[in-house]
Amino acid sequence: MKLNKDDKPYRQSNQSFPLVTAKQNCTDFNSLLDYLKNHQHELKSILRNHGAVVIRGYEVKTPEQFQQVGFSIFPNLQNQYPGGAPRHKVAEYVWTASGVPSYLSIAGHTELSYSPSDKPAYILFFSPQVATSGGETPVIDMKSVVLDLPKHLQHKFSHTHLVTKFYWVSTQKKLFDVRLWQWPWFRDVKSWKAVFNTQDKGLVETKCLDTGRQTEWLTNDNLIVSCSMPAISSHPITSETIWTGWIPRFHIWGVCINAWFVAKYQRKFRNWLVFFILFLITFGQICLEKLIPNNRKYRVLDVAFEDGSDLSFWDVYHIVKSYWQNTELFSWQEGDIIILDNYRIGHGRLPFTGERKVYTAFA
Numbered sequence: 001m002k003l004n005k006d007d008k009p010y011r012q013s014n015q016s017f018p019l020v021t022a023k024q025n026c027t028d029f030n031s032l033l034d035y036l037k038n039h040q041h042e043l044k045s046i047l048r049n050h051g052a053v054v055i056r057g058y059e060v061k062t063p064e065q066f067q068q069v070g071f072s073i074f075p076n077l078q079n080q081y082p083g084g085a086p087r088h089k090v091a092e093y094v095w096t097a098s099g100v101p102s103y104l105s106i107a108g109h110t111e112l113s114y115s116p117s118d119k120p121a122y123i124l125f126f127s128p129q130v131a132t133s134g135g136e137t138p139v140i141d142m143k144s145v146v147l148d149l150p151k152h153l154q155h156k157f158s159h160t161h162l163v164t165k166f167y168w169v170s171t172q173k174k175l176f177d178v179r180l181w182q183w184p185w186f187r188d189v190k191s192w193k194a195v196f197n198t199q200d201k202g203l204v205e206t207k208c209l210d211t212g213r214q215t216e217w218l219t220n221d222n223l224i225v226s227c228s229m230p231a232i233s234s235h236p237i238t239s240e241t242i243w244t245g246w247i248p249r250f251h252i253w254g255v256c257i258n259a260w261f262v263a264k265y266q267r268k269f270r271n272w273l274v275f276f277i278l279f280l281i282t283f284g285q286i287c288l289e290k291l292i293p294n295n296r297k298y299r300v301l302d303v304a305f306e307d308g309s310d311l312s313f314w315d316v317y318h319i320v321k322s323y324w325q326n327t328e329l330f331s332w333q334e335g336d337i338i339i340l341d342n343y344r345i346g347h348g349r350l351p352f353t354g355e356r357k358v359y360t361a362f363a
Contacts, residue, residue, distance in 0.1 A: 018052065020043075036069065043339075048238070053338070054338050055339075056335070066337065069124075077361055077363050082195075083112050083115070083118070086099040086100070086190070094361050101183065103271075104255075105349060107247055107254060107320065108248075109245050115213065116212070119342065120342050125137065125347075126360075127356070127359075129357040131356040132352070132354025133354065134266065134353060136332070136349075138323070138346075140323050140327050140348070141327075142242045143243075144325075145323060149322050153315060160231075160305050161230050162229050162230075162305060163227070163304055163305070164229060165225070165226045165302040165303065166300070167223070167300050168225065172194065175298070179249055179300050201217070204223070214227070236343060251302075251303055251316045257313075258320050261320060323346070
């Protein structure tokens, strides 16, 4: 969807999502399982044609029930999550959504875009408890994102890869990095032992090598893991040209830029305050890195082009802007399940108030 300059940088209408709704007197959980069993072909066709489907109105209340729904559509649900997002396992094949504080947003992305060999084909979300306000899930058309980028960036990203980097410590601890900010200070960074579920460095190296990632061991057994990823590629089924869903959080300015767009949309004092704090922390972190040689190596996340050159502030700004221009905001209702084609459709999260629970699964 293209927007004129006077249009808002999003669409907010659940009606444009393909919607499976419960019929009267058929809202119980078993009715949903029966429906899914008898409409497999129809659901897969919807996902292939639209990239998203919403299931609404059924009595789905627990992560275990959500897991059953997932299995009824995708027998190959994953029971391991190889990413670095702050998640907690609540069932054998179900995790919490990223545990980012409610006053922060999660920028648009596709799941595990930074590790192409680990990237799931589909991602499922379920919410048994919705926020008092906010908390919408941006649903992003990655085909349109490519078309909305400036021509010079389309050309640049078509001819080079990005290299993303994680810095993981050997023992969980706090680090000064804008990506870890959590009022009033910074949260702990995950240790590589927790991420890979092992203390065996050789096994970590093998796992990374098998998924196309490179390892660099630092002093005190800290670890940098890097991976090359295309920014533009073809959809594995439809062959459409798509943006692969790189998350701006990897760039030092990414969370700040996304916070700017969030503040412009929600227009609340809290959002402008968060943006201002993120700006100050980002600026301070950059100044500190200039004062201390090689300190950039210890960024929790980082990204560069494969030739070693940096993405500029404006490169990231245009990417985030394109995400927002091709976003439709999904407003949750209690018990909703949304399924996304993780190649064609990106997702994120807006800040919210109140209690909110969202669970996720991968196929």
